[in-house]
Amino acid sequence: MQTDKTRIAFAYLRLSREESKNGSESSSIQNQRVIIQDFCERNGITLVREFVDDGWSGGSFERPAFQEMISQLKKGLANTVVTKDLSRFGREMNGASDYAEQILPEMGVQLVTVVDNFNTEDAFVYAPFMYAMNDVYIRDGSKKIKEVLKNKREHGQYCACPPYGYKKSDADKNKLVPDEITAPVVKRIFSAAASGDSSRKIAMDLNRDDVIPPLKYRVLYRDDFSEAGAARASDLWNYTTVKRILKNPVYLGHTILGKTKKVSLKSKKKMAVPKKEWAITESTHEPLVSEAIFEQAKINMGKGTMMHESYDNVRKSIFSGIVYCKKCEHALCSAGTVYKGEREKYWYLSCINKRKDITEPCSGTRIRYADLLEVVRRDLNELLALSDEEVNEIASELIRRENAKSGVVNSAVQKRKLNERLDTINRIITKLYTDNAEGRLSDERLFTMVSEHEKEAAQIKATLAQAQEANHEERIKQSFDKFFSAAKRYSNIETLDRETLTTFIEKIEIGEKILPPGTKMVTHRNQSYSQEIKIYYKFIGNIADEEQRQIG
Numbered sequence: 001m002q003t004d005k006t007r008i009a010f011a012y013l014r015l016s017r018e019e020s021k022n023g024s025e026s027s028s029i030q031n032q033r034v035i036i037q038d039f040c041e042r043n044g045i046t047l048v049r050e051f052v053d054d055g056w057s058g059g060s061f062e063r064p065a066f067q068e069m070i071s072q073l074k075k076g077l078a079n080t081v082v083t084k085d086l087s088r089f090g091r092e093m094n095g096a097s098d099y100a101e102q103i104l105p106e107m108g109v110q111l112v113t114v115v116d117n118f119n120t121e122d123a124f125v126y127a128p129f130m131y132a133m134n135d136v137y138i139r140d141g142s143k144k145i146k147e148v149l150k151n152k153r154e155h156g157q158y159c160a161c162p163p164y165g166y167k168k169s170d171a172d173k174n175k176l177v178p179d180e181i182t183a184p185v186v187k188r189i190f191s192a193a194a195s196g197d198s199s200r201k202i203a204m205d206l207n208r209d210d211v212i213p214p215l216k217y218r219v220l221y222r223d224d225f226s227e228a229g230a231a232r233a234s235d236l237w238n239y240t241t242v243k244r245i246l247k248n249p250v251y252l253g254h255t256i257l258g259k260t261k262k263v264s265l266k267s268k269k270k271m272a273v274p275k276k277e278w279a280i281t282e283s284t285h286e287p288l289v290s291e292a293i294f295e296q297a298k299i300n301m302g303k304g305t306m307m308h309e310s311y312d313n314v315r316k317s318i319f320s321g322i323v324y325c326k327k328c329e330h331a332l333c334s335a336g337t338v339y340k341g342e343r344e345k346y347w348y349l350s351c352i353n354k355r356k357d358i359t360e361p362c363s364g365t366r367i368r369y370a371d372l373l374e375v376v377r378r379d380l381n382e383l384l385a386l387s388d389e390e391v392n393e394i395a396s397e398l399i400r401r402e403n404a405k406s407g408v409v410n411s412a413v414q415k416r417k418l419n420e421r422l423d424t425i426n427r428i429i430t431k432l433y434t435d436n437a438e439g440r441l442s443d444e445r446l447f448t449m450v451s452e453h454e455k456e457a458a459q460i461k462a463t464l465a466q467a468q469e470a471n472h473e474e475r476i477k478q479s480f481d482k483f484f485s486a487a488k489r490y491s492n493i494e495t496l497d498r499e500t501l502t503t504f505i506e507k508i509e510i511g512e513k514i515l516p517p518g519t520k521m522v523t524h525r526n527q528s529y530s531q532e533i534k535i536y537y538k539f540i541g542n543i544a545d546e547e548q549r550q551i552g
Contacts, residue, residue, distance in 0.1 A: 253287035
């Protein structure tokens, strides 16, 4: 490299965690250091300092050493940056281009890469292509990581931070085992909740006994936190932390992952994933609590310390947290007046979500409390009275329906064609980025075309995933076995109570009333009408063909 200017240089070195794990000697920090030092000696460059980001991805320029280097360059402490190759400098296309072609040149700083022979003072024709290919590397790596995580989730492997009460097994880092220090605390929390203690009381008792809360425990004994992150860890338990533990099925031995996902590849923001898309695998590790204790704690959760049962003027609804409005999905509230002591007659469960600031305000669904009691009691008794043959018939019909809904791809040829199309789409997207980098495709057109192809790829992946999960037979049979095993201790339900309700029913959705022709409203207690009532039973879900129930 010929120059009349004295070159005072900073060396920049970077290695990502993934590259470190793969044991890539060619990209190691030591290897980069030797290459850069040798290059500077041969070209008469005075190397005054090196900046190292070890364990940082090139997908973002918010790296501590990199930002420190930029800060020092702004002070004029060097006029050259030397790095092994452009991928060490950064892989994110827009950021690499901005720093190399605008930010550093405007500061009077020259960027030189050894292996690529890249120099910002030269007209390097292939620079846009190199930015694009490094960006494609990030996308390809992200895709591969997602596929690995998806495969682990589908096989019940725990590829996330272990929850409080568990730790990763020494023999298998993808398997959870009870933490001998925190598992007893989790058991204590569930036992107290099942006995009737509120979440707030449990938190107060834990604080009284100086039990270390989850985040503080991670800071002190388990994970590496930054100074700022560690400062956020409280020394005290609060009732929301207790509730979070009581709601988590991981303590039943089930693995639940994929509740959130990143908005995009280059964004740190996460968004919630619909529950139906979570990766749920049952019986993957040792449970800390039994199903009976978990359910009892769930029933007691949220109960106030005041024993309202002793007050006659307070309505004692057994449907709290179970009945929801079908239209707006809000919980129905117990409502209605007590007129001349006729509490049952004027007692309703009503949806009060009638805000005018939403797109579709709820119409105010409601149902008389006594009517819902009777409908649910009647349905439960019909289920309990089924013979084994009738249960098997219902299960078979449900299996048939589920398989029909799946849109199963039965043919091996179809699967092969879909996978070939996925490979083609990946090649097309890579070509589009290359064309964009070389100026043959505008950014706007690139965004449109890539979005269309990624949408098609997502649809193909969903179809293939459904094909893999299309055999619902075993899952449904196991669910029916669980439900009717619990039903064996009941013969006929004469009075529906809270315990029976929560034993069998997960959720009830109430829809609109369907009045007889010519009727505008129900004006008499004994007047018949229909109403949409959808009952989701535990383990087996909704099994009714018809949602309309006759009332009155």
